[in-house]
Amino acid sequence: MKMNLKSVIAISLLPQILLVKWLGSHTDWIENYYSTGIYPFISKIFRFVFGWVPFSVGDIIYLTLGILAITYVYRNRRRIWTNKLLFMRDIVMVLAIAYFTFHFMWGFNYYREPLQTKLQLTETKDYEELVGFTRRLIKKTNELQFKIAQDTSKIVTTPYSQKEMVEKSINGYAKISKKYAFLTYEKPSAKTSLFSSTLTYMGYAGYLNPFTNEAQINGLLPNFRFPVVTGHEIGHQLGYSAENETNFIGYLVTVNNNDDYFKYVAYAYALGYCLNDVRRGDKEVFNALLKELNGGVKMNFQEMSNFWDSYENPMEPVFKAIFNSFLKANNQAKGIRSYNAVVSLLVAYHRDNPL
Incomplete structure (x- = not known):
């Protein structure tokens, strides 16, 4: 049976975790290619985009996502109750996307060379x-x-x-x-x-x-x-x-x-x-x-x-x-x-x- 995209993304969470831990064991790679390589470029782009805004854009995004999540659960509560496995799959899919984004945007710095x-x-x-x-x-x-x-x-x-x-x-x-x-x-x-x-x-x-x-x-x-x-x-x-x-x-x-x-x-x-x-x-x-x-x-x-x-x-x-x-x-x-x-x-x- 062919898996749809949501299932593939959800399943990717475990190999992502294993990959992060493996890459994290190579401190020199993280330091040279990520922390002093691509990360400064990523950081400067986002600081340039959001730095001039007088309020926290990230806080607004968190609040919006929170409201959307609560609204989605409330409106779809009956379908969620009858399709619990699919709902769990969707949660894992979201976690997989967040896990990837977090590490690419900043999280790999946890494994860099000590100060x-x-x-x-x-x-x-x-x-x-x-x-x-x-x-x-x-x-x-x-x-x-x-x-x-x-x-x-x-x-x-x-x-x-x-x-x-x-x-x-x-x-x-x-x-x-x-x-x-x-x-x-x-x-x-x-x-x-x-x-x-x-x-x-x-x-x-x-x-x-x-x-x-x-x-x-x-x-x-x-x-x-x-x-x-x-x-x-x-x-x-x-x-x-x-x-x-x-x-x-x-x-x-x-x-x-x-x-x-x-x-x-x-x-x-x-x-x-x-x-x-x-x-x-x-x-x-x-x-x-x-x-x-x-x-x-x-x-x-x-x-x-x-x-x-x-x-x-x-x-x-x-x-x-x-x-x-x-x-x-x-x-x-x-x-x-x-x-x-x-x-x-x-x-x-x-x-x-x-x-």
Whole structure:
């Protein structure tokens, strides 16, 4: 019996998965032919097409597809009920198309050469080195907090609009690209998400839409976090998929900005991750380091904590679990914990580039 096109596409999902895993085992192929080959061309085209639009085209597409899917199921509910296998075939067909499109448009970057290799960094897990680095970070963060606020107990309020912060982040990329050409960012396409409230309830600060190549930032984020998240999402745009790597890129771009507010945000961002790792190693050391922080810095950290707490809901752990599984399925063995792996990159980088 001759199969129709829908069945052929649906059946293609399994060989697609096997092919992706096989290609993903050849990191050099992905790096040379995809991540630094065809992907930059794809990315620039979509940034050029959608970058000038003041709102998120990808969000509109997601919303439209969601409405169409719900409408289709509702209108065809009786036929679906009587032809369950055909409906399942159609679902698998859609997944096959999405799987192919996702990997061609961006997803193969999950299998590229690690950033630490490109930067020639030697990562270590030495706890004493971490503590020493964290102390230096505290010193830098305290100094900038006092320089800006002129009072160690005063919270730092970043005075820029979100549009200005995006522009400054783009300028930060222009500066850092002089040292690292692979961070050159042309045809900007960074904007706040239309679904910022939804993202916040899900516990996300932003995301890259792989189908429109738009860097989406949660528009509800406090300014204390907005610049590094912008840098992080643009890092995804440039083809870096691992969360620890884009955390590092977001820090690197922000800390190398000429603006003191941005530098402060970057140092505090890195400090938060480092303190978390210190606490896991020794709570007494963590408590001692915490006492060294200026009151104003603590207030900024509390600002972020209060922000996320105000949106806490029973579904957030579910969304986090789904994202954790997604990351693990895409070559990030640590899943959502890979965000914290930025610490070893920070320590290794500043070993050769002192604070």
